[in-house]
Amino acid sequence: MGEDSEAESVDRRLAAALASLRAQHGWSLEELSGLTGLSRSTLSRVERGELSPTAASLGRLCAAYGRTMSRLLMEVEAEPPLLVPSGSQQVWYDASVGFARRSVSPPHPGLRGEIVEGTLDPGATISYETPPVPGMEQHLWVREGMVGITVDGTTHTLGTGDCLRFRLRGPSRFHCPGPERTRYVLMIVMP
Structure with a gap:
């Protein structure tokens, strides 16, 4: 396909x-x-x-x-596998802002953690008004480029190799200032 x-x-x-x-x-x-x-x-x-x-x-x-x-x-997949080969990892792309989201380690019933890879094109901004589950723990690890992330009204600027750990309780915003794209890993742990 x-x-x-x-x-x-x-x-x-x-x-x-x-x-x-x-x-x-x-x-x-x-x-x-x-x-x-x-x-x-x-x-x-x-x-x-x-x-x-x-x-x-x-x-x-x-x-x-x-x-x-x-x-x-x-949930749009029939049954989540234990092993997710790179070529089978689901990628979702929002062309309107230049954001790609890869489910590296998809969530599974009974498990609290998941890993997501995100890429933002230069200048891309994504904002979320509320967290899907208030209080979820997140670890954002930048693999390439730079990202500005605003959580609880505070903006943090992270470069390659930097990691930010936080609990998501309110609005959040991700911004790639450029000049190159940003690639990051997001570890999500449900409360």
């Missing part, structure tokens, strides 16, 4: 999972719109697979459903 058809397949499964989650919660589009701040039209188009969600909108949906982005993306 080619890269484009795999991305389309992930988008279709993600759309179905989001529609199913809303139905499980018994929420109307209007109610979900009120919880996320996303328009009914946008939510409807995302659930029908006509529109791929941005990182920010997916973050809002994850917060409403109380899931990390990794957990939601893992």
